[in-house]
Structure formats: structure tokens, C-alpha cells
Amino acid sequence: MGDTAPGSEVVLETSRLVLRPWRATEAAVQRELWTERDPRVPAHRQIDADGHPTVAELEDSIRTHQVWSSGLLAVERKASGDVIGYCGVVDNERGPAGEPELAFELLRRVWRQGYATEASLAVLDWARSSGYERVWATVWDWNIASRRVLAKVGFTETERKEVDPVHGTTLFAVRQL
Numbered sequence: 681m682g683d684t685a686p687g688s689e690v691v692l693e694t695s696r697l698v699l700r701p702w703r704a705t706e707a708a709v710q711r712e713l714w715t716e717r718d719p720r721v722p723a724h725r726q727i728d729a730d731g732h733p734t735v736a737e738l739e740d741s742i743r744t745h746q747v748w749s750s751g752l753l754a755v756e757r758k759a760s761g762d763v764i765g766y767c768g769v770v771d772n773e774r775g776p777a778g779e780p781e782l783a784f785e786l787l788r789r790v791w792r793q794g795y796a797t798e799a800s801l802a803v804l805d806w807a808r809s810s811g812y813e814r815v816w817a818t819v820w821d822w823n824i825a826s827r828r829v830l831a832k833v834g835f836t837e838t839e840r841k842e843v844d845p846v847h848g849t850t851l852f853a854v855r856q857l
């Protein structure tokens with residue numbers, strides 16, 4: 681988020697997790713997330729026929745894109761010290777100006793243990809304490825797990841929808857902070 685003081689690191693803690701900036705050495709985890717994506721996800725979010733993005737490209741992205749240090753945080757399990765995905769907020773043009781979007785993605789092997797819910801609640805607290813009043817989320821209609829997480833952390837699905845004949849319908853959900 682934009683108001684993180686220069687030189688200060690965002691670190692959020694929950695009972696089982698620490699959310700903090702990505703390290704370039706963890707690019708392989710990001711690559712694994714890419715390889716595990718649902719085939720219904722659009723091509724620009726899938727590994728292409730030539731194997732891009734590569735681990736090296738993702739390393740470079742961690743080093744150069746601020747989103748990986750103060751937006752979409754690495755989710756590390758306290759007990760095992762492994763990074764299992766990301767959760768955070770991004771400013772984008774899909775929602776109203778000044779209202780960020782919540783996003784999360786975790787490795788398949790850790791699904792259904794409540795981690796996305798736990799991480800999202802910490803991120804929502806962080807957004808609130810950073811001065812935001814509302815957060816958006818977008819989700820494919822077929823993404824039952826994500827819709828369930830959003831409902832569990834207090835999002836309401838709105839009337840707004842974007843229909844894509846190939847990939848499905850994007851639903852817009854909102855959460856007052």
C-alpha cells in the first residue's frame with residue numbers, strides 16, 4: 681500500500697501465519713502457483729508455450745515490482761517456515777478510485793485449512809489501519825472456494841458482473857472496513 685514508510689517493512693502476524701515482503705529466493709513458489717492455475721484462467725495468467733514466466737523472470741519481478749513488497753504479501757507458515765502463496769491488496773482500475781482490491785492465491789497442497797481466510801482477515805485489518813474505507817474483490821463465478829472465503833471475511837457480492845464467453849463471469853464483491 682502506498683503509505684508504507686520508506687525503509688519500513690510490512691509484517692502482519694496471525695496465529696499460524698506471517699505475511700511479509702517476498703524474497704527473490706522464493707520465486708520458485710510463485711512459479712509453482714502459475715503451474716497450478718485452473719485451466720479456465722485466461723492465458724496471460726498461465727505459463728506460456730515457451731515456459732514463461734521463468735523462475736528467473738519471477739525473481740526479477742520480485743526485485744523490481746513494489747507490489748511484491750507492500751501489496752501482495754508472501755504468506756509464510758510459522759510452524760514450518762514455508763511460503764505457501766500470497767495475500768494482500770492491489771490498487772487497480774477495476775474498482776472505484778482509492779479503493780484497493782483484495783487478492784489471494786495459495787498452493788494447492790495447503791487448501792482447505794483456513795489459511796486464506798486467516799490471511800485475508802489480517803490484510804483487511806491492515807487496509808483499515810492504513811485508512812481505507814472499502815475494499816473490492818473480483819472473482820470468477822465458477823471459483824466456489826474463493827467466493828466462500830470472500831463471504832467468510834465479510835464481502836457482499838454486488839450487482840456488477842462482467843461476462844466473458846470463454847472464461848466465465850467475473851463477479852464484483854465489496855467489503856466496508
Ligand SMILES: CC(C)(COP(=O)(O)OP(=O)(O)OC[C@H]1O[C@@H](n2cnc3c(N)ncnc32)[C@H](O)[C@@H]1OP(=O)(O)O)[C@@H](O)C(=O)NCCC(=O)NCCS
Nearest residue numbers: 784785786791792793794795796797818819824825826828
Ligand atoms: C481461493 C483459495 C485461496 C482458498 O484458500 P483456502 O486456504 O483453501 O481457503 P479457506 O480454507 O480459508 O476456505 C475455503 C472455503 O471454501 C470451501 N471450499 C473449497 N473448495 C470448495 C469447493 N470445491 N466447493 C465448495 N466449497 C469449497 C471450503 O470448505 C472453505 O469453506 P468452509 O470454511 O466454510 O468449509 C485457494 O483455493 C486458491 O488459491 N485458489 C486458486 C487461486 C484463486 O482462486 N484465488 C482467488 C482469485 S479471486
